[in-house]
Every structure is written in C-alpha cells, then in structure tokens.
Amino acid sequence: MSYIHSYSNTERQRLVEQADFLEKYLYPTISFGPGDTLLEVGCGVGAQIRCMLRRFKPAMITGVDRETSQVEQALANLPDEVQTGTVELYIATGDLLPFNDNTFDGAYIFFVFEHLSDPVPVIREIKRVLKPGGKFYCTEVVNQALYVYPRSPAINDYWAAFNRLQSELGGNPDIGLHLASACVDAEMTIRSFIPVPVMMDKRMTDSGERKHFLHMWERCLLSGASSLLERGMIAPDTPEKVSDEFEKLSVNPESIFQYDARQILAVKE
Template sequence: MTQQKYLHGYQDIEQERLRHQAAVIEKPIYDFVDFSNHKELLEIGSGVGAQTEILLRRFPHLLITGVEYESKQIAKAEANLNQLGYSPPQVRFIQQDARFLELEKKFDAAFICWVLEHISDPIQVLKSMKPHLLPNAKVVITEVFNATFYTFPLIPAIMDYWKIYNNFQVQIGGDPQVGARLGDLLEASGYSNISLRSGGFHLDSRNPEDKKTVFAYWKGLMSSGAPALLEEGLITSEQIQAMQNAMDELAKKEDSVFYYRFIQATATA
C-alpha cells in the first residue's frame, strides 16, 4: 500500500528534532501518564524512539514493542536506544502498517503520541490495535489540537505560515485538530472508560526562560514542514525566513505570550 505523505520528512535534522521535541514537552505529557502497574507496552508510530526513551526512563520495568512504518525511523530508533543501553527483549521495533497490525502477542498497555494526526483513518488504527490488547489494557493517546495555537502579539508572518502548514496536513490526509476528536474516535473503535484532559503551555513574562525554550521548539516544529511546503510550491523561502525571524522576536520580547493545548486521552480495551 502506498504510504501517506508525511509533513515533517525523514531528514537527519528532523530525526534529531523529534528527540529534542520529546524532551521539551516531556513533563506536560508524562507527568500525567502512569504505566507502573503494566508490563508489556505496544507503542504505535514509534518513529526514532524519542518517546520510547522517555517511557523506558520513567518505567524501566516495561517491555516495549514499537511499531513503525518507515524503515529509516526504525534504524535511527534502534541506534538511539542501543546507545542508551536498551536492547531486545526490553525494547524492539517492528516495521508494519498500524492500520493492518499482525502481532504475535497481546499487550497490557498501549501508547500513541503525535501519530494519529498524520493518518487519514485513525479509527482504522485504533480498531487494528484493539485485538492485540489484553482485556482492560490501558491505552494513552496524546494528540494535537492546532487551532489552539496563539501568540501575543499576533504576527501575520507566523499565523499565515501556520495556516498554510495545517492546510497542507489536511490536504495530504492528516488532521491537525484530531486531538479534539479523541473521545469519539476511541468510543467508535470499541474502547471504554474514556477520559480526556487538556495539556500544553501558557507562557508569559512570569516564566521567561521556559518561554524562550518553547518558542525555539515551536519554531523548529514549524520549520520542519518547510521542505515539503516548498516542494509543493505552497510557500516561499522568504515566508519561511519571515516566520523564523518573527518567532525569534517573540522569544526575546518580555511581554509576549505563547499558548497551545494538546489533548490526552486515557481508555481501556
């Protein structure tokens, strides 16, 4: 089956950005995740292992199986985790399409982070995953809600770029607002005990260093889509530079504000 286009690409710089991103946003996500009473975890869309690293550091007893479609990401994940001292059977990566999983065993936990936004039919992934989970297995999913992104002051160079970025994700079959739909998607896929929480950032003059860090992280996130947007003729190099310069200006501005919310769902199989 032809792979769906991926907004961020698989360049070396993007693979490293994913690891940096995971570290920056670790606390807002993982301070509300608890797999301490689970043993075998299935991670869908494990990518370069950026989230896998955090899961193993926080829950070192876990045995993790990561499923990833792209072979380049698996090679990078294996190298990253091996460098940190992790290897099979504690962690292993399998190349499969998450919409059509064929796994040898069942798991008592599952984790998905920043994946469903890139998939045209997320319900197909959730339904494909369910038969491979034990009864009452814990499922944690964290997803984007890009309509919530706001800065003060509002700068057209940033917001115009953001609109193009999100529209392209829709064009290639993704959903930059999928976080808002997690409750319905899980219910339609047959999961139960579904709960949702909103997490993210609201940074202003009270936390200047955190604000600088998150503006730099977000600039990298937005820039990661630039090669694809350029290739498609949707944006110019000048627009990319203007966005990046504006993000740098906001990071330095004392009274600037950064606001963004993601959605985290917890459910049972």
C-alpha cells in the same frame, strides 16, 4: 499518503529533542506500572520510548513504525535496550499489527493520527492486542489551538498553509478533538479526555527558558517548510520571516505562546 515532515537527520534529531522538551507537559497524566509490557504505534526514531523507559521502568516496550528508515534510526538510538531485550522494534502499519490478541498491558501513541485520515482502524487493532483492562493513552494535535501574542502575521499565515497541506496530504491537523469519538467507534471505554496546555507567558521568568521554549516551537513549525516550499504554498522568504517573529517574541516580556494538545485514556474492557 505523504509525510509533511522530512526524514532528514536534522528532523530525526529534532524529534528526540522535542520529546524531551514536551515530556514535562505530556507525561504527568500518563501512568503505566513497572513491569508492564507496552506497545507504541508510530514509534519513529524511538524518542518516546526513551521517555517511557525513564519514567515507568516497563518490562518491555515494543515499537512499530511503517517507515523502515525510522525504525533503523530507532535501533541506532536504542542499541543497549534492543540488545538486552527491553525494546523490540518492528516495521508494520498500525492497522495490521503482527501480534497475537491480548498481548500487551498498555499501549500509547504520540502525534501519529494527525497524519492519518481515519484513526479508528488503528485503535481497533490496538484494542485487539491489549489484554483485558489494558490502558491506551493517545496524545494528539489541535493545531487550531495555537495562540501567539503579540500578533505575528508571518507565523499565522505560515501555520494556515501548514495545516492546509496537512489536510491535503490526508491528515487531520485537529485530530485531537476527534479522539473521543474515534475511541467510541472502536468500542474502547474512555476514562479521561483532557487538554494538555503547553504555554509560555509572564510566569516563565527565566530568559533562557523562554528562548529555548520558543526555539523548540519554531523548529516544530518550520519542520514542514521544505514540503510547503516544494509545493509553492509559501513564499521563499516565509521561513525567514517566521524566524524573525519568533526572535521578537523571545525578547518581548509581554509575549504569550500557547498550544493545547488533547490526551485520552481509553481501556479495553
């Protein structure tokens, strides 16, 4: 299975900035206790670990990722936390975790299952390592939920190609809609399953905030541009056209941009 995004330094920095940008949208419905031991599967460069440490003050977060270079970057991003033992990082796959049964108070995943063909083996493995009563939060993509106004043909066409490649690479660009079914198959008890809207419309009145919002989404979408260009799935000038449309959206007071992810809370009984 290939990864639609790159492992470049630019992409790694984007992941850190994206986590900070999305924090206010994704975290209000997440709750862990101070002193909890937490597991993140697909920790990448450690961006979400920083958010979790800041918000919940857990005793320890253990992060795993299958990509060695990402774990090395996470180590570089979290040197003090690793040194003090607040964070531990491992190279491992989510369906074969190197931990004993009933180890963690909680677990979480952000935007990982979109790259997998089947999340159920990973959820079953997370269930194994959770303590009884342990909580599992997962936030995932629903790419068909993207809505842009006024109509932006380059963005729409690019996004269609992005999602087509995501599927061809073995992922699921709408995996968020499948989270409840996957947790049922993994025999987890579902406590909540909700949309998480990330939206800009006339309520966002600050021009700087609007520009930043759209710039973050432009970077998110175009993070797959190199993979699409390599495979000839978009024209060479498509990324520039996408950027031009984002610029037009940023100066148009009528613009609307919405993306809905899905978030589930499941518990090990």
